[in-house]
Every structure is written in C-alpha cells, then in structure tokens.
Amino acid sequence: MSGQIKYQWRITKYNPDYRDENGYYTLKEEWTCPSEIGKIIDGKEFTLEEYLDIEAKYIDTLIAFIIESGLNTLRILQLSEQKISTEDRSSVLYETEFDELILEEDKIVTLNDIVIISKMILRNFVHCQLYLKDRFFAHFGWDYYMYIGSSEKSLSAITIATERGLFVEEIDSSPYYFLEEDTTRLVQWSKKENELGMNEGDEELLEFPLEELRLIFNLSSQHPVVGNIKIKIEYKDFFQRYLNHKMDFDKYEYFFWGGY
Structure with missing residues (x-):
C-alpha cells in the first residue's frame, strides 16, 4: 500500500x-x-x-x-x-x-x-x-x-x-503495513466437498491489470486489492488468462488472496 x-x-x-x-x-x-x-x-x-x-x-x-x-x-x-x-x-x-x-x-x-x-x-x-x-x-x-x-x-x-x-x-512500521511492491496476489482453490476448506493449490497472479480487479470485486480506486475474496464463475475467463492451472468450477471453489 x-x-x-x-x-x-x-x-x-x-x-x-x-x-x-x-x-x-x-x-x-x-x-x-x-x-x-x-x-x-x-x-x-x-x-x-x-x-x-x-x-x-x-x-x-x-x-x-x-x-x-x-x-x-x-x-x-x-x-x-x-x-x-x-x-x-x-x-x-x-x-x-x-x-x-x-x-x-x-x-x-x-x-x-x-x-x-x-x-x-x-x-x-x-x-x-x-x-x-x-x-x-x-x-x-x-x-x-x-x-x-x-x-x-x-x-x-x-x-x-x-x-x-x-x-x-x-515505530518504523506496523506489522500489518506493507507497500504495493511487497504485495503478493494469488488465486487459491479447494475441493468443494472439503468441509475444512483446505487449499488444494494456488498460483500467483502476474502482470494483470489491477484496476480491472477492482472493477470485478466492486472496489474503489482507494482499495489496495488485498485480502481474501471469493471468485465467482462469471469471472473465470479473466482469471484464466493469467493462470496455468485450468480452472474447474464444478470441482473447485476459487478465492483471490492478496497480502504480504
């Protein structure tokens, strides 16, 4: 941030x-x-x-x-x-x-x-x-x-x-404060039948338009696009462009995660 x-x-x-x-x-x-x-x-x-x-x-x-x-x-x-x-x-x-x-x-x-x-x-x-x-x-x-x-x-x-x-x-920095250059953003997925919600896998998002993510998640230009947000199936095409993993919404639930 x-x-x-x-x-x-x-x-x-x-x-x-x-x-x-x-x-x-x-x-x-x-x-x-x-x-x-x-x-x-x-x-x-x-x-x-x-x-x-x-x-x-x-x-x-x-x-x-x-x-x-x-x-x-x-x-x-x-x-x-x-x-x-x-x-x-x-x-x-x-x-x-x-x-x-x-x-x-x-x-x-x-x-x-x-x-x-x-x-x-x-x-x-x-x-x-x-x-x-x-x-x-x-x-x-x-x-x-x-x-x-x-x-x-x-x-x-x-x-x-x-x-x-x-x-x-x-202090120099709050333990919860980080800069944009320190931020990692991932797509995570877990099997739907997994009641514990444990991640089956994840992949880092690279070279994607941050502003488009704000639009997808209905966030203001103020928002640093961090946190944990569920990915809806209607945005599959956007995320698939930046992933090697082949998204399968019948099998998995997908979440965006951004943080330090």
Whole structure:
C-alpha cells in the first residue's frame, strides 16, 4: 500500500520501559484480551469496569488521531465475516448496535461508526483494518496492541493518549503495513466437498491489470486489492488468462488472496 504515510506508532497500555531486548513486556502479569474479564490477574480480579475504562482510552486515542489527520471518515479493509452468534449476544460485551451496523469491505464509515467498529474489533466480534489511502490507517493486533499510521505528526493526539495513561511509541512500521511492491496476489482453490476448506493449490497472479480487479470485486480506486475474496464463475475467463492451472468450477471453489 504505497503512499505518504510518514509516521507510524504502536499504542498500548504497556510501559515500554519494561520491555526486554526482544521487545517482550516483563513488568508483571497483564490481561491481554477481554475474554479474561473475571479472572485473577496479578493477584486481583480483572473487572468489566476496568476493561471498559481501558477500551475507551484506546478508542478516544484513535478518534483523536483521525481528527488531527484532518479526516472524518475512513474505509474498511480486510473485513472478516460479520457473524455474531447467539452465544456472542449473551456476552456482557455485546451491544445491540453491533448487529445494527452493517459492515462491508471498502465501505466508508463515519467517526460514530468507527467507535462501534473499534469496540467490535477490540472485543473480538469482528476483525478489519481502517484506512484512507496515502493518509491514514489503524490496525488492531494481538494482545491489545493498536497501530496507527498517518501523514501528519499528530502531536496533540499523542498528548491525549499519554494523558489517558497509554504509551505511544514511534515505530518504523506496523506489522500489518506493507507497500504495493511487497504485495503478493494469488488465486487459491479447494475441493468443494472439503468441509475444512483446505487449499488444494494456488498460483500467483502476474502482470494483470489491477484496476480491472477492482472493477470485478466492486472496489474503489482507494482499495489496495488485498485480502481474501471469493471468485465467482462469471469471472473465470479473466482469471484464466493469467493462470496455468485450468480452472474447474464444478470441482473447485476459487478465492483471490492478496497480502504480504
């Protein structure tokens, strides 16, 4: 994803003074996931109230970075399937607005939407990234790590984060950020009767028109054409032109994959 993302930060509740030479946090036992609510962490119960307080600090910080970057909307990138189960709805972390907000790949979302989406991601109800090409991204990683990239220095947002007790570390690159020249794009296939969906094979796409892929998948010119997308049979002729594998939709399901 090429562009003018000049600054990148890792933002967490973990004090970097207590990382070892390999970057591991060593100060004390810490909760790393909201599923640990109710457990004894470092000698005391990790409460819902404590979780919600930290979550709000992360989301307030993200919104501050977005606003200081001069933005009021972002797009959704690499969206996982939005499927909230009956069990999910019985969780103390579930909110009815999670079902009310319909998420789609490449959809433009407002600041209010981003607050809801961030809750869903941090609470493990859905996964996606938020971005605006060449201007901004927000990535949520394992163990309650948040990564932000911007074209702006965002000094006020950094202050807001630190005042809320979070730690902002400038980094070279988010582990989820990659440039167009680093991107690989494949066609993958699996047998239809394979319930596990394990890949039978894959082949890299080379020298193909990226803009045509955007049209096929109904993506905007902003979208970097990464992620995992099912290939419909009506686009067989397009993909077959760039593959040695002979496509057989009676036998296989086909997926496009793009990433690093």
